[in-house]
Amino acid sequence: MQMMFIAYCRDRVYSMRVIYEPKGKAREYSPLALNLYNGCSNGCKYCYVPAYCRRDRKEFKNNTAVRKDVLKKLERDCQELEGGSQQILMCFTSDPYQKAEEINKITRQAIEILNRYGLNFQILTKSGSRAEKDFSLYKKGDTYAVTLTFDNERDSRKYEPNADIPEQRIKSLNNLFPSPAARITTLLLISAAALVPIIDNTLLQTL
Numbered sequence: 001m002q003m004m005f006i007a008y009c010r011d012r013v014y015s016m017r018v019i020y021e022p023k024g025k026a027r028e029y030s031p032l033a034l035n036l037y038n039g040c041s042n043g044c045k046y047c048y049v050p051a052y053c054r055r056d057r058k059e060f061k062n063n064t065a066v067r068k069d070v071l072k073k074l075e076r077d078c079q080e081l082e083g084g085s086q087q088i089l090m091c092f093t094s095d096p097y098q099k100a101e102e103i104n105k106i107t108r109q110a111i112e113i114l115n116r117y118g119l120n121f122q123i124l125t126k127s128g129s130r131a132e133k134d135f136s137l138y139k140k141g142d143t144y145a146v147t148l149t150f151d152n153e154r155d156s157r158k159y160e161p162n163a164d165i166p167e168q169r170i171k172s173l174n175n176l177f178p179s180p181a182a183r184i185t186t187l188l189l190i191s192a193a194a195l196v197p198i199i200d201n202t203l204l205q206t207l
């Protein structure tokens with residue numbers, strides 16, 4: 001049976017198909033979220049998602065796929081949420097600009113759908129160099145956020161082998177920033193791993 005999510009917006013209750021209300025700590029990032037891909041090829045060694053989804057870590061990294069009918073379901077969710085003021089985050093369970101996005105352009109299409117319905121979004125990525133091609137789609141009230149897990153290329157390449165190195169992520173923030181008049185928010189999210197010494201893999205598994 002298809003899992004349905006309930007979202008509360010503007011005092012109305014909606015039965016959502018792919019947009020959902022995050023729980024716990026994730027709720028602090030955004031009131032609503034949308035996951036576009038199953039799996040993530042960034043291959044971060046500290047990633048908690050495979051365990052959460054009960055998937056083998058290697059398989060999660062190597063077999064990424066667009067979620068079935070995700071854009072069709074998104075369109076239907078957007079019809080219900082049209083004009084709402086709550087931001088929708090992409091994505092909690094994968095990087096919306098992982099390698100597969102080069103071919104699929106699903107994140108780009110999702111943004112275009114959200115824009116058509118006047119809905120604001122937040123991108124959360126470690127792949128800024130790929131995200132840049134969609135910067136022209138951002139509108140007032142949208143947010144672009146990159147996660148910085150390490151402050152150096154060596155550790156980044158070791159622990160998040162297929163993500164952008166830190167320098168590229170920061171560069172992408174700067175490339176969006178020169179248009180403050182557009183009132184687009186840019187965020188640099190510093191992960192705890194950047195602030196503590198790396199003792200061994202055991203520590204990373206707990207982050």
Ligand code: SF4
Pocket residue numbers: 040041042043044046047048049092093094095126160163
């Ligand atoms: S970018 Fe996020 S979802 Fe993808 S592997 Fe890294 S921690 Fe996991």
